[in-house]
Amino acid sequence: TYNISSIHISLDAPNERIYVKQRGDTTSLKEVTNGIRLLVKNNVNVTTKTVITNFNKDYIMDIIDLSIKLGVKKISLAWFKPIGRGEKNNSNLEIDKESVIELTKTMHKRRKYEII
Numbered sequence: 365t366y367n368i369s370s371i372h373i374s375l376d377a378p379n380e381r382i383y384v385k386q387r388g389d390t391t392s393l394k395e396v397t398n399g400i401r402l403l404v405k406n407n408v409n410v411t412t413k414t415v416i417t418n419f420n421k422d423y424i425m426d427i428i429d430l431s432i433k434l435g436v437k438k439i440s441l442a443w444f445k446p447i448g449r450g451e452k453n454n455s456n457l458e459i460d461k462e463s464v465i466e467l468t469k470t471m472h473k474r475r476k477y478e479i480i
Contacts, residue, residue, distance in 0.1 A: 375412040378426035404435035
């Protein structure tokens with residue numbers, strides 16, 4: 365038996381269309397959100413992890429809201445870095461400096477939960 369007190373789960377989109385664009389057809393957003401709900405229901409501390417790309421940059425606040433709605437207490441955000449599989453799609457995924465600045469300002473205005 366394992367005593368798991370916390371788990372991190374990737375949540376990169378607030379809807380199926382963006383989810384498939386961001387993650388491919390590996391799983392569905394419904395599967396991910398159902399898993400998060402089940403973990404939260406069983407008192408596991410869940411942290412959602414979102415990699416910010418061109419595909420989801422306009423939906424970050426929606427992803428944060430979805431995380432909160434699912435009962436998540438911690439949210440982790442990371443800017444896309446062109447390594448691994450991301451090297452091939454760098455031009456499609458990496459966001460420009462202006463978008464980073466704007467998104468950071470928006471997140472700070474709405475900061476009422478823990479973002480790591």
